[in-house]
Amino acid sequence: MRHLLVPNKKVQAALTEITKYDWLSKEHRIFSSEDGNNRLIPISVSANINLPKPLCEFEIVFSEGKPNEIIDTDWWNHLENLVGKDTVIEHKESWPSSHEFFGDMMIVRIDDSIEKYTSKIAQAKLLSHPFIRLVLSDGGVMGELRIRDLKPIGARKDSELYFDNIPSELTNTKVSVKESGRYISCDPKVAYYSTKLQTERLETLRFAKELRNELNRPLAICDPFCGVGPALSTLIAEEDLAGNILASDLNSSAVELLFENLKRWDKREYPTKSEKLQQYYDDRIVGLADATKLSQNPQYSGKWDLVLVNLPHRTIEFLPDLIPLLNRSDVSLIRGRVIVAESDIPSANSKINEILPPILAGKPKPELKIKRDYSSTLRLCSFEAWIGKDTT
Ligand SMILES: C[S@@+](CC[C@H](N)C(=O)[O-])C[C@H]1O[C@@H](n2cnc3c(N)ncnc32)[C@H](O)[C@@H]1O
Numbered sequence: 001m002r003h004l005l006v007p008n009k010k011v012q013a014a015l016t017e018i019t020k021y022d023w024l025s026k027e028h029r030i031f032s033s034e035d036g037n038n039r040l041i042p043i044s045v046s047a048n049i050n051l052p053k054p055l056c057e058f059e060i061v062f063s064e065g066k067p068n069e070i071i072d073t074d075w076w077n078h079l080e081n082l083v084g085k086d087t088v089i090e091h092k093e094s095w096p097s098s099h100e101f102f103g104d105m106m107i108v109r110i111d112d113s114i115e116k117y118t119s120k121i122a123q124a125k126l127l128s129h130p131f132i133r134l135v136l137s138d139g140g141v142m143g144e145l146r147i148r149d150l151k152p153i154g155a156r157k158d159s160e161l162y163f164d165n166i167p168s169e170l171t172n173t174k175v176s177v178k179e180s181g182r183y184i185s186c187d188p189k190v191a192y193y194s195t196k197l198q199t200e201r202l203e204t205l206r207f208a209k210e211l212r213n214e215l216n217r218p219l220a221i222c223d224p225f226c227g228v229g230p231a232l233s234t235l236i237a238e239e240d241l242a243g244n245i246l247a248s249d250l251n252s253s254a255v256e257l258l259f260e261n262l263k264r265w266d267k268r269e270y271p272t273k274s275e276k277l278q279q280y281y282d283d284r285i286v287g288l289a290d291a292t293k294l295s296q297n298p299q300y301s302g303k304w305d306l307v308l309v310n311l312p313h314r315t316i317e318f319l320p321d322l323i324p325l326l327n328r329s330d331v332s333l334i335r336g337r338v339i340v341a342e343s344d345i346p347s348a349n350s351k352i353n354e355i356l357p358p359i360l361a362g363k364p365k366p367e368l369k370i371k372r373d374y375s376s377t378l379r380l381c382s383f384e385a386w387i388g389k390d391t392t
Pocket of ligand 1 (some may be wrong): 192225291
C-alpha cells in the first residue's frame with residue numbers, strides 16, 4: 001500500500017494534513033523507516049492519486065501495510081471472549097487475522113479446520129469493526145469470470161447482529177468503493193474486483209505516462225478483461241492521458257457495473273443494462289465481448305497503444321490473440337499479470353519473449369516480477385513489454 005515517507009520532525013504536521021482529508025488508513029499503523037530518520041504513514045486506498053500540497057512534497061513508498069494492533073487486539077479479545085482462550089490458542093495459526101474491506105462489507109477466508117466457529121468469527125469481526133454492515137466468507141475465485149464464492153456469515157442492523165437466517169435486505173453486496181479519489185461501483189458476488197490491486201493500477205498509470213511521453217499524445221487504451229473498470233478509473237482520472245478506450249469483459253454483470261462507473265467517470269450516458277461491445281462515443285467502445293475474438297474485427301485490431309491483460313491464469317495462452325490489437329505504427333505497451341509456479345518463472349519468461357514481437361530498443365526484455373503469493377507454490381506476477389514500431 002501507499003505510505004508517505006515523512007522526516008520525523010515533520011510527522012505531526014503531515015498527520016494534521018492527512019487527517020483533514022480523512023486519508024489515514026484506519027487498518028494500518030505508522031512505522032519507522034529502517035534508518036530511523038523517517039516515519040512511513042499508511043495512506044488509505046481512497047486518497048487521491050495526486051496528493052495536494054504540502055503532502056505531495058513527501059516521497060511515496062509502496063510497502064506492505066502493518067496491521068493496526070489496536071483493532072487487531074480488539075478482534076482477538078472478542079474472539080477469546082466468544083470461544084475461550086484455549087480454543088484461540090489451539091487454532092492460533094488458522095484464525096482469519098486479516099480481511100479485506102469492501103465499503104461497509106468485510107471479506108474473510110475461513111480455514112476448514114475452524115469452520116465450526118464461523119458465526120463466532122463473524123461476531124468477533126463485527127464487534128471489533130463497528131462500521132461494518134456485512135461479513136462474508138470467501139470460498140475463493142471461481143471459473144472463467146473469476147467471481148468469488150461469497151457467503152454472508154454475519155450482519156448488523158442498528159444494534160442488532162445476525163448470524164443465522166440473515167434477513168435478505170442485509171445481504172446486498174453491491175457497494176461503492178473509493179479508490180484513488182474516485183468511486184467504483186462493484187459487487188464482489190457477481191463480478192471480479194479486488195481492492196488489493198491498487199498498487200498494481202498505480203504502476204500501470206506510471207507506465208502509461210511514460211508511454212504518453214514517448215508518443216507525445218493521449219493514448220489509445222484497450223482493457224479487454226476490464227471487469228468493472230478499476231484500471232480505467234485510474235487512467236481516465238489523469239488529465240490528457242486516455243484518448244480512445246476499448247473496455248470489454250465476458251461477464252454481463254461486470255459490464256453493467258462498468259457502464260455505471262463510466263457514466264460517473266466520463267460524465268456521459270451509458271446503458272443501464274449490459275450490451276454487446278459497441279461504439280458509444282467517438283472515443284469509447286464498451287461492452288460484452290470475448291477478448292480472444294476482438295482482433296478478428298478490423299475495427300478493433302491494430303488500434304491500441306496500451307493493452308492490459310488481466311486474466312492471470314490464462315494470460316500467456318491468450319497473448320497471441322491479443323498482440324494483433326496493438327498499434328504497431330509506433331511504440332506500444334502490453335501490461336500483463338500471470339499466475340505461475342515460482343520454479344516455472346524462467347520458462348514462462350522465455351515463452352512470453354517468444355510470443356511477443358520485437359522489444360523496443362533500449363528497453364529491457366519483459367520479465368515476470370513476483371507481486372505476491374497466490375498459494376503455497378503459485379506466485380502472482382506482472383510484466384510490462386515495450387513493443388517496438390513495426391518497420392517491415
Ligand atoms: C482477474 S479479472 C480482472 C478484472 C479487472 N481487470 C480488474 O482488475 O478488476 C478477469 C476478468 O476477465 C474476464 N474474462 C474472462 N475471460 C474473458 C474473455 N475470454 N474475454 C473477456 N473477458 C474475460 C472476467 O469476467 C473477469 O472480469
